[in-house]
Amino acid sequence: MSHLILNIILQVSAVTTGALTYKDAYEEAEKTGQPLVVLVGADWCPACQAMKQSVIPQLARQGVLTKVSFAIVNTDREQALAGRLMQGGSIPQLVMYRKTATGWQRQQLTGAQSVQAATSFLVAR
Numbered sequence: 001m002s003h004l005i006l007n008i009i010l011q012v013s014a015v016t017t018g019a020l021t022y023k024d025a026y027e028e029a030e031k032t033g034q035p036l037v038v039l040v041g042a043d044w045c046p047a048c049q050a051m052k053q054s055v056i057p058q059l060a061r062q063g064v065l066t067k068v069s070f071a072i073v074n075t076d077r078e079q080a081l082a083g084r085l086m087q088g089g090s091i092p093q094l095v096m097y098r099k100t101a102t103g104w105q106r107q108q109l110t111g112a113q114s115v116q117a118a119t120s121f122l123v124a125r
Contacts, residue, residue, distance in 0.1 A: 019056075022081060025071035033099050037068040037122060040082050041092035042075045047112035048092040058115045064122050068096070094118060 020028065022038060029036035039056060041048025052072065059065050075082040075091060085095055087108060094109040109121050 019070050019072045022071040022073055022078070025069040029069040029097070029099070032069070035068045035099075035122075036097040036104075037065075037070045038085055038095045039070075039072045039092060040075060040085050040095060041072070044076075045091050050112050051092045051094070051118075055113060055115050055118055059118060059122070062115075062119070064119055068122060094121065096122065 019025075019039075025036055025038070028034065039048075039051060041051065043049070056065075056072075073082050073085060075086075086093055087106075088110060090110050092110075092112065094113060096107045097104040098107070099105075107121070109117065113121070
């Protein structure tokens with residue numbers, strides 16, 4: 001029962017941060033040209049939870065996430081997708097793809113990040 005409650009809380013958390021499914025975020029990024037940003041993590045990972053419950057909501061409140069197509073991917077529930085997105089085995093990973101003239105350019109931050117570090121990463125052009 002507590003697992004069910006945790007899943008509901010995490011899903012509500014994703015909704016309040018404006019997170020889309022990966023598929024929807026990818027399609028939005030393709031259509032708008034906005035960067036695609038994905039937080040890859042797991043429910044059991046304390047650093048991932050800190051990012052999802054503290055850093056990401058603060059980024060959303062500051063309007064930083066309105067400039068990107070944002071998704072959260074769970075390594076346990078979406079193993080194949082997470083494996084394609086991740087470089088290295090450490091989580092959380094904040095992965096950003098920017099559309100350039102030569103295709104999508106990939107960048108990432110690994111590990112728990114401060115709001116300031118995540119903001120700098122997301123708004124740097």
